[in-house]
């Protein structure tokens with residue numbers, strides 16, 4: 001099956017499911033108090049993972065090509081059986097909360113009747129397409145976009161693995177087109193997030209060094225997605241971190257943090273990763289700390305980012321400094337004398353005061369100030385203990 005097949009795409013399928021879920025939920029709201037409702041919106045959506053990627057700035061737009069929600073709905077309804085949809089809506093209105101599970105089953109049956117392919121089937125199509133070397137660049141791009149959408153659902157990354165998707169997606173990292181490589185790295189990052197099994201499988205395929213090379217790409221979108229994938233692979237994964245350092249990961253980070261002409265998106269991801277690595281050491285105190293995390297040039301590069309003009313970068317730098325200060329091997333005097341931490345915090349406070357007085361970004365500025373105070377407290381405690 002190729003892309004010319006008019007089967008619903010992942011996006012249109014998700015939309016239909018959303019409409020049906022909305023109808024079910026509307027019906028349910030009539031019967032159950034909202035405050036007591038813990039219904040998460042159905043089996044098809046994950047949210048925790050999305051928060052993570054939003055925070056990371058990786059939840060980029062999925063442009064469905066529809067100019068309005070209305071157009072989208074029209075399209076979805078036009079591609080389904082109107083009589084059945086109407087019937088579902090009518091039935092849903094009469095349902096009680098007890099019938100919710102039954103409703104969901106019915107939705108599943110309805111989707112089968114309407115011949116809407118399952119996520120697994122759609123993933124299979126996309127994987128088969130990618131595994132076809134004669135696929136056009138455009139169709140390859142399309143298949144990757146589709147997968148990106150499908151793996152948002154909570155169970156799908158594991159299914160993706162079962163269907164043999166990992167080997168196929170890893171191949172795409174070697175594609176000549178940087179945008180194909182970017183999408184492949186993005187998918188690898190998404191499926192590895194908080195999933196030790198997938199992290200392990202991907203690390204076994206030996207792509208970490210490939211992804212690290214991508215981070216040095218001149219095509220900044222490829223570089224940021226490369227670093228996104230690297231971060232997802234080594235987060236809370238000590239084996240992954242070992243590989244990362246064996247591949248000169250500390251140099252890679254140092255180069256990004258200390259080079260003023262590097263794109264700010266890359267800097268944010270790098271400083272965030274450093275904070276993650278430090279946190280992981282704090283949580284695994286039986287493991288040796290990483291020497292580069294107490295290197296003064298490295299620490300200075302991080303502290304300097306706290307004086308950036310970008311609030312988001314400042315916040316990430318502060319969180320990272322907070323973690324670094326708590327490591328046994330870092331020296332408070334280095335933060336004080338070599339990095340100029342006090343002066344950096346002072347400058348930040350002045351800048352934040354202006355924002356707190358104004359309306360624009362006031363809440364964020366107040367959060368940042370609290371974080372500043374926390375960092376200062378930890379710093380002074382460490383100084384008081386004689387440096388460590």
Ligand SMILES: *[C@@H]1O[C@H](CO)[C@@H](O)[C@H](O)[C@H]1NC(C)=O
Pocket residue numbers: 031032033036
């Ligand atoms: C809904 O809330 C009202 C008022 O708080 C309460 O009297 C009623 O028992 C609740 N119904 C259910 C189903 O929890």
Ligand SMILES: *[C@@H]1O[C@H](CO)[C@@H](O)[C@H](O)[C@H]1NC(C)=O
Pocket residue numbers: 001002132133134135136
């Ligand atoms: C591979 O893709 C080409 C071009 O889209 C298509 O003609 C061919 O049938 C595909 N092969 C397989 C095995 O699906």
Ligand SMILES: *[C@@H]1O[C@H](CO)[C@@H](O)[C@H](O)[C@H]1NC(C)=O
Pocket residue numbers: 127128131163164165168
């Ligand atoms: C990809 O195609 C090859 C043959 O060209 C096949 O051996 C392999 O199983 C396919 N992989 C997947 C995941 O479908």
Ligand SMILES: *[C@@H]1O[C@H](CO)[C@@H](O)[C@H](O)[C@H]1NC(C)=O
Pocket residue numbers: 255259260261262
């Ligand atoms: C800093 O980054 C720029 C842009 O990526 C690069 O061209 C330059 O070589 C880097 N400088 C150093 C000293 O690494």
